[in-house]
Amino acid sequence: MSTDTTTSPPAASSHTHAFQAEVKQLLHLVAHSLYSNRDIFLRELVSNASDACDKLRYLAIDDAALWEGQSDLRIRLDFDPQARTITVSDNGIGLSMQDAIDHLGTIAKSGTREFMQQIGDARKADANLIGQFGVGFYSGFIVADRITVESRRAGLPVEQGVRWSSDGTGEFSVEHIRREARGTDVILHLREDADEQQFGDLLTAWKLKSIINRYSDHISLPIEMRKREWDKDKAAEVVREDWEQVNKAAALWARPRGELTSEQYIDFYKQIAHDAEAPLAWTHNRVEGRSEYTQLLYIPAKAPFDLWNREQMAGVKLYVKRVFILDDATSLLPTYLRFVRGVVDSSDLPLNVSRELLQESRDIRAIREGCTKRVLSLLEDLAGSEDQAQRDKYATFWQEFGQVLKEGIGEDFANRERLAKLLRFASTAAESDAQTTSLADYVARMKPEQTAIYYITADTPRAARSSPQLEVFKRKGVEVLLLTDRVDEWMLGSLREFEGKLLQSVARGAASLDALQDEAEKKQAEEAAQTHQALLARMKTALDGMAQDVRISARLVESPACLVVAEGDVSGHLARLLRQAGQEAPKSKPILEINPAHALVQRLQSELDKGDAAQAEAFDDLSRILFDQAQLAEGGMPEDPAAYVRRVNQWLVRAA
Numbered sequence: 204m205s206t207d208t209t210t211s212p213p214a215a216s217s218h219t220h221a222f223q224a225e226v227k228q229l230l231h232l233v234a235h236s237l238y239s240n241r242d243i244f245l246r247e248l249v250s251n252a253s254d255a256c257d258k259l260r261y262l263a264i265d266d267a268a269l270w271e272g273q274s275d276l277r278i279r280l281d282f283d284p285q286a287r288t289i290t291v292s293d294n295g296i297g298l299s300m301q302d303a304i305d306h307l308g309t310i311a312k313s314g315t316r317e318f319m320q321q322i323g324d325a326r327k328a329d330a331n332l333i334g335q336f337g338v339g340f341y342s343g344f345i346v347a348d349r350i351t352v353e354s355r356r357a358g359l360p361v362e363q364g365v366r367w368s369s370d371g372t373g374e375f376s377v378e379h380i381r382r383e384a385r386g387t388d389v390i391l392h393l394r395e396d397a398d399e400q401q402f403g404d405l406l407t408a409w410k411l412k413s414i415i416n417r418y419s420d421h422i423s424l425p426i427e428m429r430k431r432e433w434d435k436d437k438a439a440e441v442v443r444e445d446w447e448q449v450n451k452a453a454a455l456w457a458r459p460r461g462e463l464t465s466e467q468y469i470d471f472y473k474q475i476a477h478d479a480e481a482p483l484a485w486t487h488n489r490v491e492g493r494s495e496y497t498q499l500l501y502i503p504a505k506a507p508f509d510l511w512n513r514e515q516m517a518g519v520k521l522y523v524k525r526v527f528i529l530d531d532a533t534s535l536l537p538t539y540l541r542f543v544r545g546v547v548d549s550s551d552l553p554l555n556v557s558r559e560l561l562q563e564s565r566d567i568r569a570i571r572e573g574c575t576k577r578v579l580s581l582l583e584d585l586a587g588s589e590d591q592a593q594r595d596k597y598a599t600f601w602q603e604f605g606q607v608l609k610e611g612i613g614e615d616f617a618n619r620e621r622l623a624k625l626l627r628f629a630s631t632a633a634e635s636d637a638q639t640t641s642l643a644d645y646v647a648r649m650k651p652e653q654t655a656i657y658y659i660t661a662d663t664p665r666a667a668r669s670s671p672q673l674e675v676f677k678r679k680g681v682e683v684l685l686l687t688d689r690v691d692e693w694m695l696g697s698l699r700e701f702e703g704k705l706l707q708s709v710a711r712g713a714a715s716l717d718a719l720q721d722e723a724e725k726k727q728a729e730e731a732a733q734t735h736q737a738l739l740a741r742m743k744t745a746l747d748g749m750a751q752d753v754r755i756s757a758r759l760v761e762s763p764a765c766l767v768v769a770e771g772d773v774s775g776h777l778a779r780l781l782r783q784a785g786q787e788a789p790k791s792k793p794i795l796e797i798n799p800a801h802a803l804v805q806r807l808q809s810e811l812d813k814g815d816a817a818q819a820e821a822f823d824d825l826s827r828i829l830f831d832q833a834q835l836a837e838g839g840m841p842e843d844p845a846a847y848v849r850r851v852n853q854w855l856v857r858a859a
C-alpha cells in the first residue's frame with residue numbers, strides 16, 4: 204500500500220511509495236527463479252507496449268484528439284552498452300502519474316494476487332508456475348537492478364509526464380516530468396553484480412533481434428531498432444539516427460499452415476497463454492463462406508489454477524483484420540470450453556466493434572459455433588486416434604479438463620451427443636480409477652439382458668467402489684460407472700440416455716433391477732417380502748420421519764441394509780453437495796432396503812417375534828442403527844451422530 208497517497212505533487216518533487224505486499228513477493232520470485240528464462244523479459248515488455256498501442260487505437264475511436272496528430276503506432280528498442288541500459292519505447296496510450304502508481308506498484312489481476320498470497324514461501328514456487336501468471340512488467344527485474352519508466356498519457360499536457368523508478372526491492376518513486384512524446388519508455392539498467400556473461404550479451408543488436416524474432420515476430424506493429432552499418436573507413440559498426448523494422452509483423456495465425464513449424468506454434472502459444480509448457484494440441488484454420496475468419500485454438504496441457512472460476516474467460520483473443528480488439532472468450536466460446544487459448548481473427552467485423560455489439564452480432568455467433576465445433580473435432584481426433592500417443596494426450600486432457608467439459612452436457616444442447624461420446628468415467632470394470640471408459644465402450648460390454656447403463660455417484664471412487672448398492676452388480680458381473688466429480692450430479696440432470704440406453708443410478712428405484720433378476724430370484728424376493736411383511740411394517744413405524752418406506756432388497760449380498768431414493772427424488776449424494784454449497788436440499792426421505800439373509804436383519808425378526816414391551820425398544824434402536832449405518836456406508840452422516848454412537852455402544856455392551 205502507498206505510504207503517500209498524494210496524486211498530483213508539484214513538478215520535480217519525488218514521492219516514494221511502498222509496493223503492495225504481493226508485488227514484493229513477486230519481485231523476489233522474479234529475481235530468484237526466472238534466470239533460466241531470462242529472455243522473456245523482452246517479450247513481456249514488448250507485449251505491454253503493443254497492448255498500450257492497441258488501447259490507444261481503441262480509445263481514439265471515440266476521441267480522435269488522443270492521436271495528438273500522430274497516428275503511426277510503433278515500438279522501439281534501443282540499447283546503450285556504456286550506460287548498460289536497454290530501452291523499450293512505445294507511442295501508445297501512456298501512463299498518468301496515478302496510472303503509474305496504481306499499475307506499476309500493485310498487481311491488479313485478482314487471480315495473480317491470490318496466487319501470490321497463497322505461495323507465501325518463495326522457495327516453493329518454480330518458474331513454470333510463475334510463468335502462468337504473466338509476471339509482465341516486473342519481469343524486467345530478472346535482468347535489471349533498476350527500472351525507470353518515463354511516460355505521458357495521451358491527451359494530458361506535456362507537464363503531466365511521469366517518471367517512475369525502482370530498484371525492485373521495497374519501494375518505487377514517482378515524480379512529474381515534462382515530456383513531449385506521448386507513450387512510454389521503459390529503461391532497464393542491467394544488473395552489474397551478477398556474472399557478466401549472464402547479461403553482457405543483451406547489449407548487442409544481434410541478441411536483441413534474435414529475442415524479438417523468437418518471441419515477438421507476430422506483434423502486428425512494427426518493432427524498430429536503430430540502423431547499424433559497417434563503416435569501412437573506421438573499420439567499425441556505426442549506429443545511425445534512423446530506425447529500421449526488425450520484426451516481420453506478420454501475425455502468425457495469418458500465415459499458411461504449411462509455412463509454420465511446430466516450434467513456432469508452440470512458442471506462440473507460450474506467449475499468448477503465459478504458459479511455460481507446450482500445449483497438448485492445436486487447430487489452425489481459415490474459414491471461408493458466410494462469415495470469414497481465421498482461428499488458431501490451443502488445448503493447454505495443464506489446467507490453470509483458476510480454471511474453476513467461470514468468470515475467468517480471457518483465453519481467446521479477438522482480432523479484426525489483424526488488429527487486436529479484445530480478450531473476450533465469452534462471445535467466442537461457450538463457458539465449458541474456457542480452457543481453450545488462442546486467437547480468432549475476423550475479416551467481417553468492424554474495427555470499432557464494442558462488447559455490447561459482440562453479444563448480438565450474427566458473425567460472432569457463427570464464429571462461436573465454428574470454434575466450438577473445431578475444438579470438439581480436435582478432441583475427437585485425439586480420443587479416437589489410431590496412435591497411442593494421441594490417445595494418451597486425450598487421457599491427459601481428460602484428467603485436467605474433463606470436469607469442465609462435463610458442464611457442456613447441460614449447457615450445449617446442440618452438441619450434447621458429441622460431448623457425451625467424449626466423456627470418460629472410472630468403472631468397476633477396471634481395477635484402477637485412473638483407467639477410464641467411454642460410454643460407447645460401456646455399451647459394447649453390456650450383458651445381453653442388460654437394458655440400462657448403471658452408475659453410482661459418491662464423494663470418492665473408493666466410497667463408490669465399496670458401496671453396498673454395488674453388491675448385486677458385482678455378483679452378477681454387471682459393470683457400474685463410478686461418478687465422483689461434483690459436476691456429475693448436475694450433468695446427469697441433462698444426460699438421461701446414451702445411444703438409446705437409459706442411464707440408471709444403482710441407488711434409485713427398483714424397476715431397473717428387474718431386468719437383471721432371473722425368474723427364481725424374482726420369486727424368492729416376492730416370498731421374502733411376504734414372510735417379512737410384519738417386520739417391514741414394524742420397521743417403517745420405528746423409522747417414521749426418517750425413511751419413506753422399508754422394503755426387501757434385491758441389491759444386497761453382504762450388507763444388511765442400504766438406502767435408495769424413489770424415482771424423481773434427489774439422491775443422497777446430491778443433497779449432501781447442495782448442503783455443502785450452502786443451498787437448501789429438497790427434503791425427500793430415502794427408502795431403506797434390507798437384506799433378509801443378513802444376521803442383523805434376522806436378529807430384528809427375532810426381536811419382533813419375542814413381542815414384549817422391553818424388546819420393542821431394542822427393536823427401534825436396532826432399526827435406527829441399520830438406517831444410520833446405511834447412511835454412513837454411502838458417505839453420508841447420521842442425523843444425530845452422538846445418538847448413533849450411544850445406540851451402538853449399548854448393543855456392544857449387551858453383546859459383551
Ligand SMILES: Nc1ncnc2c1ncn2[C@@H]1O[C@H](COP(=O)(O)OP(=O)(O)OP(=O)(O)O)[C@@H](O)[C@H]1O
Nearest residue numbers: 251252255297298306307336337338339340341387
Ligand atoms: N508500456 C506501457 N504503456 C502503458 N501502460 C503500461 C505499459 N506497461 C505496463 N502498463 C500498465 O501496467 C499494467 C501492469 O502491467 P503488467 O505487465 O504487470 O501486467 P498486465 O500487462 O496487466 O498483465 P500481463 O503482462 O500478464 O498481460 C498494465 O496493465 C498497464 O496498465
